[in-house]
Amino acid sequence: MLTSLIVLHLDKVLKCVKQYDLTKQTLSIDEKVIAMKSMKHLDFQLRLAFYSGKQVDKGTFGKGIATLLRGVEQCGSLNASAKKIRMAYSKAWRIVKETEAGFGFDLIDRNGARGSELTSEGKKLLEAYEALEALGKDYLADKFKELVIDK
Secondary structure (H helix, E strand, C coil): CEEEEEEEECHHHHHHHHHCCCCCCCCCHHHHHHHHHCCCCCCCEEEEEEEECCCCCCCCECHHHHHHHHHHHHHCCHHHHHHHCCCCHHHHHHHHHHHHHHHCCCCEEECHHHCEEECHHHHHHHHHHHHHHHHHHHHHHHHHHHHHHCC
């Protein structure tokens, strides 16, 4: 069973809130206004990952493997996909093998010198990842604006 993990990185927000603790009575009203205005430039980053069971560290399906698989689909080989994103082929191969081992099925059909193509499972995971990432970004962008920027 695949489980999805969504992690928001709001480091900038947390640093800003720590720097300007609006609950402290020692800040003047002007300082509180400056602190709130300084949050207008903040943004967030969504990190989505699929993983099998409780194995979160190894064999996860995240941005890196999704980028590699999209490249395999477009270029027809893992080597070309790795080169496109300036990744060593050995690292790309390791990432794919770890993910396949963690999930228990192949993501890429390797055809030797003729290149590679995605398996049906690889296509399904890539499409699901990209769809969920887009949905998550849209939803969270609205929530981020509501909770951080507009407050």
